[in-house]
Amino acid sequence: MPQSEKKEKVMKYKLAYTGLILLVYILGKCVPLYGIDVSAYHYEAVGAEEVLMQTISGDAYRHSVFALGIFPFMISSILVQVAMAIRKIFTKSHVSPKTMNRMSAMVTFVIAILQASVHMPQLKFVEEGKLLPGARVLVIVEMVTGVLVILWLSRRNEKYGVGGRMILGLTNILERITTTVLHHNIESLAVPLLISMVVMVIVLVMENAEKRIPVQRISIHNIYADKNYMAIKLNPVGVMPVMFSTAVFMLPQLLLSLLGYLFPYHEGILWWRMNMTLTKPLGVVIYILCEYLLTIGFTLIMLSPKDIMEQFLKSGDSIVNLHAGRDTRRYLLGTVWRISLLSATVMGGCIAVPLVLQLRGEIDSTLTMLPSSVMMLTSLCCMIYRELVSLYKYDSCRPLF
Numbered sequence: 357m358p359q360s361e362k363k364e365k366v367m368k369y370k371l372a373y374t375g376l377i378l379l380v381y382i383l384g385k386c387v388p389l390y391g392i393d394v395s396a397y398h399y400e401a402v403g404a405e406e407v408l409m410q411t412i413s414g415d416a417y418r419h420s421v422f423a424l425g426i427f428p429f430m431i432s433s434i435l436v437q438v439a440m441a442i443r444k445i446f447t448k449s450h451v452s453p454k455t456m457n458r459m460s461a462m463v464t465f466v467i468a469i470l471q472a473s474v475h476m477p478q479l480k481f482v483e484e485g486k487l488l489p490g491a492r493v494l495v496i497v498e499m500v501t502g503v504l505v506i507l508w509l510s511r512r513n514e515k516y517g518v519g520g521r522m523i524l525g526l527t528n529i530l531e532r533i534t535t536t537v538l539h540h541n542i543e544s545l546a547v548p549l550l551i552s553m554v555v556m557v558i559v560l561v562m563e564n565a566e567k568r569i570p571v572q573r574i575s576i577h578n579i580y581a582d583k584n585y586m587a588i589k590l591n592p593v594g595v596m597p598v599m600f601s602t603a604v605f606m607l608p609q610l611l612l613s614l615l616g617y618l619f620p621y622h623e624g625i626l627w628w629r630m631n632m633t634l635t636k637p638l639g640v641v642i643y644i645l646c647e648y649l650l651t652i653g654f655t656l657i658m659l660s661p662k663d664i665m666e667q668f669l670k671s672g673d674s675i676v677n678l679h680a681g682r683d684t685r686r687y688l689l690g691t692v693w694r695i696s697l698l699s700a701t702v703m704g705g706c707i708a709v710p711l712v713l714q715l716r717g718e719i720d721s722t723l724t725m726l727p728s729s730v731m732m733l734t735s736l737c738c739m740i741y742r743e744l745v746s747l748y749k750y751d752s753c754r755p756l757f
Contacts, residue, residue, distance in 0.1 A: 366747060367744065367747040367748055370516065370517055370518050370747065371517075371518055373512075373513070373516045373517045373518075374513055374517035374518045374519060374523060377509050377512060377513045377517055377523070377524075378523065378524075378527055380509060381422065381506070381509060381524055381527060382527065384420065384421055384422045384502065384505065384506075385420045385422045386420065387420055387421045387422075388419055388420055388421075389419055389420065389421060389423065389479070389495045389498050389499070390491060390494050390495060390498060391481050391482055391487075391488075391491035391494070391495065392419045392479055392480065392481060392482070392495070393480045393481060393482045394419065407532065407536075407722065407724070407725045408602050408605070408606060408634070408725060419479060419480075420502075421498050421499065421501070421502040421505075422502045422505075422506060423475065423499055423502065424468055424471050424472060424475070424499050424500075424502060424503050425506065425524075425528065426506060426510070426524055426525055426528070427467075427471060427603050427606065428464045428465075428467040428468040428471060428503050428507075429460065429464045429503070429506070429507050429510070429521075430599065430600055430603040431463075431464075431467050431603050431604070431607055432460045432461075432463035432464040432467060433460060433600075434600055434603070434604065434650075435463055436456060436459050436460045436463060437657065439459075440456065441657065457511070461504075461507065464503060464504070464507055465500065465503075465504070468499065468500045468503040468504070469496070469500055470610070470614070471499075471610055472495075472496045472499040472500050473496060473614070474610055474613045474614050474617075475499070476492055476495055476496055476499075477617070479495065506524065509524065510523070510524055518740060518743055518744065518747075519736070519739070519740045519743070520739075522596075522599070522736060522739075523740075525599060525732070525736070526733065526736045526737075526740075529729050529732050529733050529736070530733065532725075532729055533726065533729050533730065533733065536722065536723065536726055536729075537726075540720075540722070540723065544720055544723065545723065547713070547718065547719055548710065548719060548723040548724075548726040548727060549726070551709060551710055551726075551727045552726055552727045552730040555706045555727045555728075555730055555731045555734075556730055556731070556734050558702060558706060559591075559595075559706075559731050559734045559735055559738075560734060560738070561590075562589075562590050562591035562699065562702060562703075563589065563591055563594070563734075563735060563738040564738070565589070565590045566587045566588060566589045566590060567587070567588045567590065567691070567695065568585040568586070568587050569585055569586045569587075569588065569675055569691070570584070570585050570675065570676040571584045571585055571586050571673055571674070571675055571676065572584070572673060572674050572675070572676050573673050574671075574672045574673060586664075586675075588659065588691070588692070588695060590695060590698060590699060591699045591702075591703070591735075592655050592658055592659055592695060592696070592699065593651065593654040593655055593658055593699070594735045594736075594738075594739055595703075595731065595732045595734075595735030595736060596650075596654055597647055597650035597651040597653075597654055597700070597703070598647055598703060598707065598728065598731065598732055598735075599732060600650050600654075601643065601646040601647040601650050604646045604650065605639075605642065605643045605646050608628075608632055609629075609632055609633075612625060612628055612629045612632060613629070616629055634711060634714075634721075634724065635714070635715070635721055637715060640708070640711045640712070640715065643707070643711070644704050644707060644708050644711075647700065647703060647704050647707060648700045648701075648704050651696060651699055651700035651703060651704075652693075652696045652697065652700055655692060655695065655696035655699065656692060656693075656696065659688075659692045659695075661685045661688035661689040661692055662685060664684075664688055665680070665681065665684050665685040665688065668680045668684055669681065675687065675688075703731070706727060706728070706731055707727075707728050707731075709727070710723075710724050710725075710726070710727050710728070711724060
């Protein structure tokens with residue numbers, strides 16, 4: 357069989373596997389929780405925070421077995437990454453991916469229980485009287501089990517499919533954009549759609565532009581020796597910080613909701629619950645700050661100057677006009693910092709513009725997150741496109757079975 361046909365088959369297998377994963381996920385969102393009054397739920401215009409939560413959960417009414425969505429494992433991923441970064445400061449020993457996955461699963465389980473306990477009182481049950489406590493416990497078990505199934509589906513897709521773990525998030529974003537557009541008239545959509553188009557162009561430029569650092573390879577001694585470089589995208593981590601900042605911003609709200617049930621009349625908790633929203637200046641500032649810090653943090657983790665320097669030392673390669681070692685590390689640290697600040701500023705600006713317009717009353721709060729959703733959709737599509745091109749051109753993927 358020709359090599360091109362082999363590559364095409366591998367790509368088809370991976371696309372088919374991802375399609376199967378998405379089918380299971382979509383069907384799971386259609387399975388209601390036990391004892392829920394499904395007829396009591398219908399489309400309602402919601403604020404920016406609920407839109408964010410629906411983007412993460414993917415369930416517009418949040419009454420299915422997948423009601424919690426990808427929120428728990430997104431938070432657990434951040435916590436595990438932070439713990440590993442802190443651990444790296446004090447020890448040089450490495451943690452195996454299997455151990456990290458196990459830690460992430462345990463943290464996901466704990467966060468899922470916490471989120472299910474907070475979300476459960478908001479549900480509308482058919483059961484009453486003595487049967488209600490049992491129904492509530494069963495609903496919590498179902499939601500936590502749904503999170504573990506989503507975690508398993510995302511890991512299987514990362515291993516055998518296309519789009520990695522964020523493919524489920526892509527489905528949620530598409531559903532959210534479609535629902536938002538279909539339930540608003542063209543007059544109210546004019547400004548958000550215009551902003552969304554500008555944001556899409558900016559994201560496409562950031563995703564495809566790159567800084568090229570000339571590199572001298574000791575193994576190349578021909579006419580191409582002067583054409584070697586190390587490429588760094590202007591948006592190295594893509595849309596991950598935007599998606600994860602959504603989860604990080606929702607975590608304090610989750611904790612405040614839990615504290616609100618325990619201390620319903622505490623003035624401090626009530627004040628924070630009122631102001632930690634995207635309709636208040638404090639909430640907007642905190643949300644943008646989350647995106648800014650996560651973009652810088654993810655960039656420094658993904659493009660670690662220390663790791664790149666060590667790779668140069670092992671291979672014998674070097675950046676042109678720089679000695680391998682401290683000079684290289686210092687140069688790379690400055691470059692990565694500048695790129696991360698540029699990426700955080702541009703992405704933060706794309707998010708901040710509609711939020712500020714909402715605070716001034718020029719955009720409906722239900723449409724505030726439309727440009728952010730388009731930004732996430734565009735970046736994820738670019739990532740999937742690059743992966744498909746790589747699969748088509750190079751036979752570098754693992755076999756399906």
